[in-house]
Amino acid sequence: DAIDQRPSSCHASIAKSWVCSDTSPILALIEVERKPCKVDDMKVHVANHPLISHKLTVLRDERTDSPTFRLLVEELVTLLAYEATREVRTKTVTIKTPVTATTGLVMAEPRPVVVPILRAGLGMLEGMTKLLPTAQVGFLGMVRDEETLKATTYANRLPENLSGRQCFILDPMLATGGTLVMAINYLIERGADEITAICLLAAPEGIKVLEDEFKNSGVPITLVTGSLDEKLNEKGYIVPGLGDAGDRLYGVV
Numbered sequence: 032d033a034i035d036q037r038p039s040s041c042h043a044s045i046a047k048s049w050v051c052s053d054t055s056p057i058l059a060l061i062e063v064e065r066k067p068c069k070v071d072d073m074k075v076h077v078a079n080h081p082l083i084s085h086k087l088t089v090l091r092d093e094r095t096d097s098p099t100f101r102l103l104v105e106e107l108v109t110l111l112a113y114e115a116t117r118e119v120r121t122k123t124v125t126i127k128t129p130v131t132a133t134t135g136l137v138m139a140e141p142r143p144v145v146v147p148i149l150r151a152g153l154g155m156l157e158g159m160t161k162l163l164p165t166a167q168v169g170f171l172g173m174v175r176d177e178e179t180l181k182a183t184t185y186a187n188r189l190p191e192n193l194s195g196r197q198c199f200i201l202d203p204m205l206a207t208g209g210t211l212v213m214a215i216n217y218l219i220e221r222g223a224d225e226i227t228a229i230c231l232l233a234a235p236e237g238i239k240v241l242e243d244e245f246k247n248s249g250v251p252i253t254l255v256t257g258s259l260d261e262k263l264n265e266k267g268y269i270v271p272g273l274g275d276a277g278d279r280l281y282g283v284v
Contacts, residue, residue, distance in 0.1 A: 073242055074253040077233075078114050083107060083257050087231070091273045100279050101154055107231060107257055108158030108201070115227050115255040116162065119143060120197060142166050144193060144223075147201040148173050148214055149186060151277035155201040155229070166199075171217060173210050184213065194222035203276035205233035205256065207267050208240030215241075219250050227253040231276070232260050234269045 089095055090103045120143075121136040142165055147156045149172040160166065172186025190196075198218045205211055211228055218226055228241075233256040245252050260269045273279065 073238075073245060074251070075238060076114055076253065076255045077259050078111055078255065078257055080110065083110055086110075087257050087273075090231070091271065093274070095279075097279060097282055104154045104203070104231065104276075104280065105158040105161075108155040108229065109161050111229050111231075111255050111257055112159050112162045112199075115199060115229050115253070116143075118225075119163075138165065141196055143197045143199060144169055144190070145199045145201065146171055146189065146214065146218065148210060151203045151280060152201040154276070154280040155203065155231075159199065159201060159229070163199075171214050173213065184217075187217070189217065189221060192222055193218060194224070196223050197225045198223045198227070200226065200228045202228065203231045204269055204272070205230040205237040205241075205254070206263055206269050207234075208237035208244075211237070212240060212244050215245065215252065219248060223250065225251045227255060230254065230256045232256060232258050232269050232272060234260055234263050236263050 086103050086107050090100060090107070095103070120139040122139040123134050124137050125132060125134050127133075143163060145156065145159050145163065145166045146169045147153050147159075149170060153170075156168065160168070167190075169189040170186060171184065171189065173184050200211065200214050200218070202211055202214070205228070211230075215226055215228070233254065238254065238259075241252065241254065260272060262270050264270050268274075
């Protein structure tokens with residue numbers, strides 16, 4: 032797995048960058064895009080693939096209408112889910128083909144739990160369940176205050192006990208990191224022992240927040256994203272980003 036093959040040198044350069052100038056974290060994390068690695072205890076994987084890059088370019092374009100945007104999100108999530116599920120738990124079984132008996136791998140119990148963060152994360156669910164159709168699905172409703180940039184929860188439909196479960200969080204944008212931190216903490220409190228967040232875009236500032244929050248959690252955290260963007264602007268939006276993912280998926284309410 033490319034994520035684990037080169038942790039030491041990449042880890043060192045990123046850790047050092049956070050105590051340097053304001054732009055050095057961005058430069059160091061852009062290097063992750065070319066060389067996936069660990070950021071402290073958190074795995075970061077930027078899926079560097081021409082199909083993902085092409086679809087993200089169309090997704091970012093302000094001229095892309097909502098139906099096309101929804102279709103592209105679904106396709107992108109399926110591509111990202113392929114990377115995100117590399118370590119999904121399996122077990123060995125014996126089967127019989129038309130030719131002979133053999134062994135193979137199937138997904139182990141308990142099945143993974145997929146958790147889209149409403150409302151924008153709901154647009155990612157179809158792409159994920161195409162790859163994991165037997166996964167259980169829970170929901171977290173969260174909203175970010177555009178003044179304080181703090182996230183609050185308004186809906187929770189998760190199993191009370193997630194002990195021994197692998198969980199996959201779906202959230203289009205990792206910007207300030209507040210929403211994802213709250214979601215991951217919800218899952219940890221319920222016993223999840225491995226958590227992967229799938230985001231279409233991520234900002235260096237958000238990755239730093241996750242790194243600081245969960246570096247001593249004892250729970251393996253992985254971030255899989257389609258692109259590492261440049262920065263956040265003064266309003267907490269990702270630059271260059273793609274705008275408000277929820278509004279572009281479903282229109283302005």
